[in-house]
Amino acid sequence: MASHSKPFEFNATLSHLDEGLDTLHESIKKLRQSTGRGEDDRNLMHFEIALAEIGANVLTHGRPSGTDPPVEYRLWMEDDTAHALFVDGGPAVEEVLLRAMPDPTSEEGRGLPMARWLLDDLLYKRDGEVNRWRLVKRL
């Protein structure tokens, strides 16, 4: 008999940095439970690292005045591939995406290069007044 369980999906709005990061990690925990993956699952670990980097970026720079609209967040599975989407109202960031991994002794600037390296796809689009970030990784 075929199984028709509902595919995993998680939706949230993120307003504050600390609570927003808590939500991101909680969503990964739920995804891990839903897919039966262990704590040491390498691909899911890599996805969580990338998600946290992009999420921190979006929560820090995507709400510059702190009173901007909350960030929309969606996490879902399509077959064996994890997808995440962030939509934020911050300034456009195209040039930041092109930065290479900095020198090992640099104190900053490695978050986006790390995320790009860890994901199968990191897609960014400026859509009118919002930024759309799409993270994709086959688990």
Add this chain to the structure above:
Amino acid sequence: MSLEVQTRQIDNGVTVVAPTGRLDVAGAPALKDAIGEAVKSEKPRVVIDLEGVSFVDSTGLGSVISALKQIRSSQGDLRLAAPNQQVRVVLELTTLDRVFPYYATVEEALTGF
């Protein structure tokens, strides 16, 4: 989830700084404050015990690099101990494991320090 940091002095003058929680963009300032206290001594020797750190991001790593620079500018040194798998993955991915050799336990980090 905020980062909590405990600090203790070992008999040989080494300071062990033990953060608990996520060492990320939200938690990094707490580690910076604790390191700031530890480097007030001359030629500080500091071990960061990472056993309680569940997750590290690039900003958390940046705070550790900042600590290293601060301590070395005071002619001291810094060692990392007991990173979990996620922390080791991030250290290796960023090649920081070449800047910071890490030790499996605090006891190993204290040996010969």
